[in-house]
Amino acid sequence: MFIDDTIAAISTPVGEGGIGIVRMSGKDSLSIAEKIFRSFKGKNIRDMKSYTMMYGFIIDPKTNEKVDEVIISYMKAPNTYTREDIVEINCHGGVVAVKKILSLVLQNGARLAEPGEFTKRAFLNGRIDLSQAEAVIDLIRAKTSESMHIALEQTQGKLSSKIKDIMNRLLGILAHIEASVDFPEDDIENVVSSKIIKDSREIINDIEYLIKNAETGKILREGLNTSIVGKPNVGKSSLLNALLEEKRAIVTDIPGTTRDVIEEYINIRGIPVKIIDTAGIRETEDIVEKIGVEKSKEYIEKSDLIIFMVDSSRPLDDEDYEIIQLIKHKKVIVVINKIDLPLAIDLDVIKSNFKEENLVFASINTEKGIEDIKQKIEDFVFSGEVKSKDIYVTNVRHKDILFKAKESINKGIETIELGLPLDIASVEYKDAYLKLGEITGDTAAEDIIDRIFSDFCIGK
Incomplete structure (x- = not known):
């Protein structure tokens, strides 16, 4: 252009x-x-x-x-x-x-x-590829040092290099197919087929690794939606205040003090966390509180992670059991609060519904357990793995393309294993190549490019 x-x-x-x-x-x-x-x-x-x-x-x-x-x-x-x-x-x-x-x-x-036109010109003039250009907006919008670090690596081509490596290996597969089709008298098709299947499975492993890290990448880009839930007076607002290190929520001994959800962004060990303090879930006749309880239930469904708080000094009751049923299908950290008081809770019930490694014993008022909760959040995001060397797919568009490319390669393998001619399989490998090129911009349509840059601010 x-x-x-x-x-x-x-x-x-x-x-x-x-x-x-x-x-x-x-x-x-x-x-x-x-x-x-x-x-x-x-x-x-x-x-x-x-x-x-x-x-x-x-x-x-x-x-x-x-x-x-x-x-x-x-x-x-x-x-x-x-x-x-x-x-x-x-x-x-x-x-x-x-x-x-x-x-x-x-x-x-x-x-x-136009919005993003300076960066678009950098792309059109060949200084950066499309995935690097998209990382620029991530860098601008980064909420923590960790998300900024990953975006910076993307602008320098860390993901691009991996995608281009996979595309080059797909070109190698296509070259082998071409050679087999052009020289059938050499009887090399069986040897070529075995090598193509082996190379294809190695490529699929690499793509699956990128897809596996995509959920973490999305969280680092957009933030981890985390809801603190529990019945009234278990310490939800105290936990929010402790994580924020400020008195953001009103804390009293009166049940139902929090009647609406409170949302805040916080940085927990480099992870942007959108933390939501929900209204205590219980049966109530108060109209305003009832609306807050319904909103709490809505936020449970939207959340990536639930922090379920229970009061260790009180036996579990119907309200606790109702919450357990609402959240048992979600990713949950269970905070057993007020352990400085005599124990009255039935821990066996908690352990029968949630993984024991996801339990944290805490006394929020004395700040005991706060660091353990932060560690659990970090473990949830990174699965306890070393994070600095990984390549993270932070963009939903990229993740979708990787899924489609993997699908095409699997179809190519199936075609070969069925004994069909290799040139039929080549259609699937070309499709995978073209799909991956949409990440770097090598094969992206003009309307896709325009849509990507329309999300930028004017002046960048």
Whole structure:
């Protein structure tokens, strides 16, 4: 795709701030800047070297009035983010200044950039592939250092390298099929078939490994939906406050204090956790509390993980048993709270319904058990495995493609095992190759590419 125009956008959040940045990318970036910029020392902007800055003023060419005091930075193609000439105008932060400067840039030859168009140009100009481009938005939206680290690795091509390796191995399989079809007199089909099946199963193992890590990747990208559930006065709000390290929820001895759900994002050992303190589940005549109880039940269904709290100083009752029935099909950490008080709970009932390794004995008021709960959450996300060396598929689109590619390869194996001609199997291997190319962008349709970049903010 040939790109001939120059785009511009505000690349910093609109609002009050120390600086604002208006960015241009395209062959006319420097000439547009020349029309509206005057150097403080009378220097010619055309004499700027790449990766240098110049101090001066933005001028309205029609009135010759100064608009703002700025610093211009210039980056010459192809060693830039978009592989095009880039000019950035660093002005004072604030709505008026940056919008006025953007307006002058647009009046003098630039076009307003579409969402994500700077990154799209980096992709179209071959600096990054599609999966790296998608990782840019993950990097911007990262909620923890761990999710930021994984997104950064994706922008540097960690996933791309693995996908391209699998695609190259599929090309090898297709080459073997081609050779067998072209030279049937060499009687190599049986040997080729055995090798193709062996190579195919190795590829499937690699794809399954990526799919296995996709759930963890999705959590690190979007956050772990975690609901704290239990009957009233078992310590749910106290746990929320302890995890947040602030008094976010009201804590009293009066049952039914929490009548609505409370949602907060917290960082637990690098994992973004969307923690939800639900209303105590019980039978009630209070209309408002009843609505809260129903919402609690809805959140149980939506949650990736449930923290079920019980009061160890009280025997289990009908309310506890009702909650157990609601959550027994979910991933559950059971927090047996108030262990500083005399034990009255029947632990055998708890152990018969939940895995013993998922039990935590705690006294939230004394902060006993808080670190154990955090460890259980981390174990749930990473399954206790070393995480830093893994490749994580963080994108639902990528996961879906991997499933479809695996399906095609399995069909290819079935075709060969049925004794059908190898050129019939080649259709399935080509399909798997084309599917995987949608991750890197090598075979992605234009409408898919447009949809991906439409999720970006303008200016990136």
